[in-house]
Amino acid sequence: MKKIVFILSIFLSINVIAQTSTFNSLLQKHVDAKGNVNYKALKKDEATLDTYLTYLNNTTPSSSWSKNKQKAFWINAYNAYTIKLILDNYPIKSITKIKKKGKNAWKIPFAKVGGKTYTLDHIEHNILRKKLFDPRIHVGVNCASGSCPKLHNKAFTANNVNSELESLMKQFINDPKRNKLSKKSSIQISEIFNWFKGDFTKEGTVVDYINKYANEKVASDAKVRNLPYDWNLNGK
Template identity: 35%
Template sequence: MVRSLLVVLLLAVALPGAVLAAPPDHTPWTALLEAHVRPTGDGASTVVDYDGFARDRLALNRYLDRLSAVTRSDFDRWSADERLAFLINAYNGYTIVLVLSGWPDLKSIKDLGGWLRTPWEKRFFRLLGERRSLDDVEHGLIRGSGRYGEPRIHFAVNCASIGCPALRREAYLGDRLEEQLEDQARRFLGDESRNRVTDDAVAVSPLFKWYREDFTAGWRGADSLGAFLALYADALGPRRVNHMALEAGDLPVRFLTYDWRLNSASPPRER
């Protein structure tokens, strides 16, 4: 027994990278989300208490500093689900930081942009050894890496707007990622303020137009937007959807207007 323990300790000293390679603890992020994210009346979406996040800014910064300290070599040792959960949590955490940079007089995250770049193009944090923007994380590390092929990330990364899918009240975790992404997809598609079935069409969020290529790239066999939505026909509100008509493209898909107002639990205060 003593000999076995000695071997473990020697390996820990000789191979420090193996110890450091574990994903960071996302428990502090869950605690912040539970404290400052509230479900709406129907439970399908959430609003954010940005005043609360501002009060807990030190705890938020400590958590994000842990993410920023992760090296690329350690990150690459993790499973694909652990990497993806890490990136989603980082995106959502730094989105809160971006909003706080303009709070409390911010009406939309788009107001943080300028003439030459959007707010998502601002490089204001470090991740995996480089200075990053939110676009770098979403389009470069998540969508552009070619390693994930996961369209449901669009229901998980949160753009701090009423029109976007809910900010989940818990951190994403590698060992629960499938369950969490599936729940996010069903919650978003079942939210009639963002996606709904009419008499002659399915009206959905512009997310499906902006990222159509992600939803039609063959995930679970879906090679068209109708085919992807048919996978969730039972989640699209209380009306029954003709699954076969939707998949065949016989049921038109229309796009609603995106609501870019801030997803705040309280209105912004004018300074």
């Protein structure tokens, strides 16, 4: 019996690696280094994306998985289903234009994982933010919009999720299009730090969190304002 369980676990691990590699190839092919997505070309590869989504639907994440493995799996799922939602409605100028039965894009139950159907909101808020808490999740998941942290052009894995999220957070905080930092008395930062303030202030202020990654440190008493959010599609 132990031998059968071991062989099964090896098979499942190989399948996870293979399917994640499929999603990674799609991202590498259609998303540039700045996070801009070529949705027109990606639409032609939709069958490959659907193969990955079928894998998600057939895979039930286990609590026995490491936290990093679970985190990588759910961030990939969120991003893959967000892309699918855009493709299903393409061409479209903004994800905010998507409505179904009076529900916006984040509240539509359509993302299938392990035979269950989820909304994007449930994946983000109930699973990633609640069960797998990590403020850096906010630069991992992508809302297909201009002001969002860029869509990473790599799939996350148990081995890379920590280092990739760390790198993405540093890039996001120091991106002058998304955060305008200086040593002066005021700064302008992304609305993400306002919407999810509680996630970034577990161990200090928002400025304290920003200073963990900022190339130019911000004064602790700096006046903070939030930048207008660009909801235009993150397409080329």
